[in-house]
Amino acid sequence: xxxxxxxxxxxxxxxxxxxxxxxxxxxxxxxxxxxxxxxxxxxxxxxxxxxxxxxxxxxxxxxxxxxxxxxxxxxxxxxxxxxxxxxxxxxxxxxxxxxxxxxxxxxxxxxxxxxxxxxxxxxxxxxxxxxxxxxxxxxxxxxxxxxxxxxxxxxxxxxxxxxxxxxxxxxxxxxxxxxxxxxxxxxxxxxxxxxxxxxxxxxxxxxxxxxxxxxxxxxxxxxxxxxxxxxxxxxxxxxxxxxxxxxxxxxxxxxxxxxxxxxxxxxxxxxxxxxx
Amino acid sequence: xxxxxxxxxxxxxxxxxxxxxxxxxxxxxxxxxxxxxxxxxxxxxxxxxxxxxxxxxxxxxxxxxxxxxxxxxxxxxxxxxxxxxxxxxxxxxxxxxxxxxxxxxxxxxxxxxxxxxxxxxxxxxxxxxxxxxxxxxxxxxxxxxxxxxxxxxxxxxxxxxxxxxxxxxxxxxxxxxxxxxxxxxxxxxxxxxxxxxxxxxxxxxxxxxxxxxxxxxxxxxxxxxxxxxxxxxxxxxxxxxxxxxxxxxxxxxxxxxxxxxxxxxxxxxxxxxxxx
Numbered sequence: 130x131x132x133x134x135x136x137x138x139x140x141x142x143x144x145x146x147x148x149x150x151x152x153x154x155x156x157x158x159x160x161x162x163x164x165x166x167x168x169x170x171x172x173x174x175x176x177x178x179x180x181x182x183x184x185x186x187x188x189x190x191x192x193x194x195x196x197x198x199x200x201x202x203x204x205x206x207x208x209x210x211x212x213x214x215x216x217x218x219x220x221x222x223x224x225x226x227x228x229x230x231x232x233x234x235x236x237x238x239x240x241x242x243x244x245x246x247x248x249x250x251x252x253x254x255x256x257x258x259x260x261x262x263x264x265x266x267x268x269x270x271x272x273x274x275x276x277x278x279x280x281x282x283x284x285x286x287x288x289x290x291x292x293x294x295x296x297x298x299x300x301x302x303x304x305x306x307x308x309x310x311x312x313x314x315x316x317x318x319x320x321x322x323x324x325x326x327x328x329x330x331x332x333x334x335x336x337x338x339x340x341x342x343x344x345x346x347x348x349x350x351x352x353x354x355x356x357x358x359x360x361x362x363x364x365x366x367x368x369x370x371x372x373x374x375x376x377x378x379x380x381x382x383x384x385x386x387x388x389x390x391x392x393x394x395x396x397x398x399x400x401x402x403x404x405x
Numbered sequence: 406x407x408x409x410x411x412x413x414x415x416x417x418x419x420x421x422x423x424x425x426x427x428x429x430x431x432x433x434x435x436x437x438x439x440x441x442x443x444x445x446x447x448x449x450x451x452x453x454x455x456x457x458x459x460x461x462x463x464x465x466x467x468x469x470x471x472x473x474x475x476x477x478x479x480x481x482x483x484x485x486x487x488x489x490x491x492x493x494x495x496x497x498x499x500x501x502x503x504x505x506x507x508x509x510x511x512x513x514x515x516x517x518x519x520x521x522x523x524x525x526x527x528x529x530x531x532x533x534x535x536x537x538x539x540x541x542x543x544x545x546x547x548x549x550x551x552x553x554x555x556x557x558x559x560x561x562x563x564x565x566x567x568x569x570x571x572x573x574x575x576x577x578x579x580x581x582x583x584x585x586x587x588x589x590x591x592x593x594x595x596x597x598x599x600x601x602x603x604x605x606x607x608x609x610x611x612x613x614x615x616x617x618x619x620x621x622x623x624x625x626x627x628x629x630x631x632x633x634x635x636x637x638x639x640x641x642x643x644x645x646x647x648x649x650x651x652x653x654x655x656x657x658x659x660x661x662x663x664x665x666x667x668x669x670x671x672x673x674x675x676x677x678x679x680x681x
Contacts, residue, residue, distance in 0.1 A: 136567060225565070226564055226565060228561070228649075229565050230511050230512050230513050230514055230561050230565065231509065231510070231511050231512070231531075231561060231562050231565035231566060232508075232509070232510050232511075232512065233507065233508070233509050233510075233535075233566075234507070234508050234509075234510065235506050235507050235508075236506050236507070236508065237506050238506055255507075259509075259566060260565070260566055260567060263539070263566040263567045263568040264566075264567035266542075285504070285506050285507065286507050288502055289501070289502060289505050289506065289507035289536070290507060290509075290535060290536055290539040290540075291412060291536060291539045291540035292539045373504075
């Protein structure tokens with residue numbers, strides 16, 4: 130497995146890899162969710178590249194950036210074990226050349242939910258992913274459904290620019306239902322024990338939908354009722370939105386994304402589940 | 406020479422072309438300036454593609470879009486004669502897929518000059534060129550220096566995203582000095598006769614610089630004095646700016662771009678010349 134840093138080293142290494150090329154873009158602190166993305170790319174592609182870059186431009190809160198977990202040695206070991214051929218670990222200057230002055234933004238899809246809660250977040254995400262796609266030129270890139278709005282924003286951007294097929298991969302969960310996330314490391318023991326309420330709440334919403342309920346307010350209420358049973362859970366939003374546009378729904382008449390953001394102490398967790 | 410319209414036809418045709426691939430992006434109504442770009446690409450590349458697309462998203466004024474000159478048959482004849490291998494003539498839907506929601510923008514470089522005069526113009530330009538680069542994936546793309554700020558904006562975007570080398574090509578002029586532009590067709594006989602004052606004014610500014618003048622206000626004044634001799638010329642701006650950042654200068658201490666926008670009746674012309 131090659132580990133490269135500069136764009137020049139990257140291009141040299143890429144030229145030697147068989148196609149199609151799969152890319153798994155990450156911010157490091159890799160876990161079994163990333164491992165599943167690498168394994169899927171391994172199955173579907175001739176070669177697999179992983180990028181590890183904690184992107185400062187997508188953090189609206191400097192404190193959040195400062196405490197984001199990092200550990201290159203363990204990340205590289207996981208990549209090698211999962212079967213990656215190439216890992217790109219760029220510096221900030223390798224990603225953003227001197228004088229950098231460009232933004233790639235998605236408009237309507239980024240207005241609600243995480244876009245409303247974290248100003249500038251998605252501009253940072255879509256810009257860095259556009260750079261990763263343009264520099265690496267993968268045929269396919271693999272993202273988890275856990276970050277549901279991010280997945281849709283990146284897919285929209287990639288379709289609009291005509292680069293890189295975005296492959297949507299199922300959320301990987303702990304046995305108690307908690308979605309894997311690099312942020313879970315910040316949960317204290319009590320919060321960690323409480324956090325699976327998120328998945329139980331989403332499942333309750335989906336159960337209501339599966340039994341025929343189509344009033345989105347009722348579905349959101351069912352999710353909220355379950356979250357309310359856990360006093361450590363500080364709910365930021367509960368959304369039942371059109372699966373394609375992410376416009377908030379009154380009636381559920383097609384595929385929908387049921388999603389939420391909940392804080393446990395200083396740690397903000399998001400999760401979602403699909404209806405339909 | 407292949408002429409293709411959909412993205413699928415384009416990709417099929419591109420696969421058969423030798424590399425490196427040069428792209429000449431145009432809005433049609435081709436003239437000797439475009440011919441020189443195609444010829445330069447022909448010299449430097451294994452194959453040459455031309456795109457012809459009047460991009461509605463870069464017109465801030467719908468009337469300007471409506472009257473933009475079009476003539477596909479003559480454009481294709483010029484491309485064939487100049488040695489293009491492939492011409493892509495997409496529809497608006499081929500460039501912007503259904504649900505299109507992405508913008509590629511350059512920030513600081515687009516604040517002054519044409520960016521200030523034409524709100525949204527450069528967002529439209531950088532977005533469509535990013536799409537052209539991402540879809541066509543040329544190794545090099547050729548642009549004329551006549552649209553000086555546009556050239557710098559596109560070069561910045563291409564460097565930041567790590568796609569496509571932008572090749573800067575000299576402005577092609579009529580024998581009387583008027584820079585070739587598709588818009589020149591709108592000039593009445595009297596305005597056409599008067600318009601070469603633009604180039605004379607720029608040359609007067611450069612002559613002052615060449616004789617040692619470094620006060621940018623004096624240089625701008627010299628340009629304005631020459632333009633003032635032509636009553637048909639309605640001056641919009643005269644700029645003497647840092648060649649890299651386009652920040653307006655007081656003292657000229659390095660390379661500079663001397664540029665202007667002038668109206669002759671309803672026709673707005675721009676031109677520029679480099680100092681240093």
